[in-house]
Amino acid sequence: xxxxxxxxxxxxxxxxxxxxxxxxxxxxxxxxxxxxxxxxxxxxxxxxxxxxxxxxxxxxxxxxxxxxxxxxxxxxxxxxxxxxxxxxxxxxxxxxxxxxxxxxxxxxxxxxxxxxxxxxxxxxxxxx
Amino acid sequence: xxxxxxxxxxxxxxxxxxxxxxxxxxxxxxxxxxxxxxxxxxxxxxxxxxxxxxxxxxxxxxxxxxxxxxxxxxxxxxxxxxxxxxxxxxxxxxxxxxxxxxxxxxxxxxxxxxxxxxxxxxxxxxxxxxxxxxxxxxxxxxxxxxxxxxxxxxxxxxxxxxxxxxxxxxxxxxxxxxxxxxxxxxxxxxxxxxxxxxxxxxxxxxxxxxxxxxxxxxxxxxxxxxxxxxxxxxxxxxxxxxxxxxxxxxxxxxxxxx
Numbered sequence: 001x002x003x004x005x006x007x008x009x010x011x012x013x014x015x016x017x018x019x020x021x022x023x024x025x026x027x028x029x030x031x032x033x034x035x036x037x038x039x040x041x042x043x044x045x046x047x048x049x050x051x052x053x054x055x056x057x058x059x060x061x062x063x064x065x066x067x068x069x070x071x072x073x074x075x076x077x078x079x080x081x082x083x084x085x086x087x088x089x090x091x092x093x094x095x096x097x098x099x100x101x102x103x104x105x106x107x108x109x110x111x112x113x114x115x116x117x118x119x120x121x122x123x124x125x126x127x128x
Numbered sequence: 129x130x131x132x133x134x135x136x137x138x139x140x141x142x143x144x145x146x147x148x149x150x151x152x153x154x155x156x157x158x159x160x161x162x163x164x165x166x167x168x169x170x171x172x173x174x175x176x177x178x179x180x181x182x183x184x185x186x187x188x189x190x191x192x193x194x195x196x197x198x199x200x201x202x203x204x205x206x207x208x209x210x211x212x213x214x215x216x217x218x219x220x221x222x223x224x225x226x227x228x229x230x231x232x233x234x235x236x237x238x239x240x241x242x243x244x245x246x247x248x249x250x251x252x253x254x255x256x257x258x259x260x261x262x263x264x265x266x267x268x269x270x271x272x273x274x275x276x277x278x279x280x281x282x283x284x285x286x287x288x289x290x291x292x293x294x295x296x297x298x299x300x301x302x303x304x305x306x307x308x309x310x311x312x313x314x315x316x317x318x319x320x321x322x323x324x325x326x327x328x329x330x331x332x333x334x335x336x337x338x339x340x341x342x343x344x345x346x347x348x349x350x351x352x353x354x355x356x357x358x359x360x361x362x363x364x365x366x367x368x369x370x371x372x373x374x375x376x377x378x379x380x381x382x383x384x385x386x
Contacts (some may be wrong), residue, residue, distance in 0.1 A: 007138035007163055007171050009219075009255055011245035011313050016222030020360035021310070091358050094381050097374035102360055 019106040027084045030077045037074040072117065079116035083109045130314045143172030146198050152179035157238040158190055160202065163249050171249065174199075180232075187220050187227040187239065191253075203252035211367060214302030217244055218253050224304035226367040244307035246316065257303055263320050264301065267328040267346060272339040289335035296330040296375060298368050299323065305362035305372045311355040319355035320347065322362035322372035329375040332382070348383050356380075 047058035061067050087105050090096045096105055122128045134140070143162055148155050155177050163171040176194050183193050188206055195202045205215040209228045216227040219242040221235045232239055247255035273279055306312050306321035320328070325347065332343045347353045353376070362372040 005137065006165070006248040006250065006256070008134060009161070009243040009245055009247050009249050010134060010138075010140060012132055012310070013134065014219060014222060014240070014242050015245055015308065015361070018361065018364050020358075020364065024357060024359040088358065091377055092380065092384070094377060097363070097371055097377055099360075099363055099371075102363075 019103050023084060023106045023109065027081065027088075030081045030084075033074070033077045034081055037077060040070075040074070072121065075120050076113055076117040079120070080109065080113035083113055083116075137170060139170055141170050141172045143174040146174065146176045148177035148179055150179045150181075152181050154180045156180050156190070156232065158194070159238055159240045160191075160194075160253070161242045161249075162202075162252050164201075165251055175238075185231045185233060187230045187232050187235075187241070188216055190232055190239070191216075191227060191241075203254055205254055212300065214300035217302040217304045217307075217367075218242065219245055224308045224365040226302060226304070229367045244303060246313040247307060255307075259316060260303055260306055260321065260323065263324045264327060267320070267324055267331070267343070269327050269331060271331070271334065271337055273336075274338040278336075278338065283336040285335055292333045292335070293330060295370055296326060296333070299326055299330070299370055300368065301327070302367065304365045304367055308361040308365040309356075310359055310361065311357060315351060315355050318351035320352045322356070322376065325353065325356070325379065326370065326372040326375040329379050332379065344379070344383060347379060353379060353383075 044058060044062075047054045062071065087096070087109055090105070096102055119128070140161070158176045158178050159173050160176065161171060162174050163169075176198055178190055178193060178198075180190075183189050186209075188209060191202065191204055191206070195204075204218065204227075206228065207213040207215040209216075211226050211229040214226065217224060218227055219225075219240075220227060220230050221240060224244060227241075241253065243249055243253045243255040244257075247257065249255050273283070301323055303323055305326075306323040309322055311319055312321040328343065328347050331337055332340055337343070356373070356376045358373055358377070360373050363370075363374070366372065
């Protein structure tokens, strides 16, 4: 269309979210968050290499409420990306394209990412 | 550059309110996107109170009722009214569909009707699909033969091979899927989109076609094909119950496995 005055019809503003679209954008965002998680892990190692003092101050930060919240969050984001990634691999192999299957696999990803996170921390804290 | 919000001239304002004058108790509020190219105004949402007592079950029946009885200037495409022509594709209740297939009884509360998303609006619910048609042309949607023999004699197709076209040949090119796809919103000029890719696959998988390799070569492109991230809005919106996401997945798989 030559006339630039014609408006663009609304898109994101009006389109209804589905499980599939919601998980798709979450997968991307979580991918970026995981990069931040990796950076934190590097900081952990770097603080260790600088000796006892720096390592202890790192632990102080990470043991704060906010620090713990971030660590649990990162565990979830890693679990989510892993499971969602497996879902994408299944699609690449040609499986799971039916709406019903895709919705079920999506819900499984959400539930098990949370279950993984809980199990990881229970295990890490020696509670199981 | 990707733009998530609407530009100044695309912002939607509040429009007119058409109050019911029949005194009916069976009233549905219908909010419809309006834009008139003859007026130098922004798009707006008009609200119509529609008496459902004497109205058919489909959203298209409501539109016809409004056009016939309330506001004759309401503009939309429609033809067959039976889900075969694909003209009346629009965004109803947040999802793209054919208004002649969608029952308004399935919608709780007000009915919101917009044109197909992320397209240049021509008038009201009519949007410009010329980019999509150009892309459709680019995949050369016709049977292609190389050998002279198959140009003179009938090409047979086994039942098994014919079956491979099921779920593909039914596509009526209504563009519900392509305009539901965020990847197509952001890269509509380059990414072919679900409708065109499903059509591409329909010819790739046709046993009678003799240019499969060339066809695969045309679509094997970072932007044309691989902008599909399996968001699945396409399959969720298809009013014919087809699965463009699966067709695109099949093309990707064919390219990966050779």
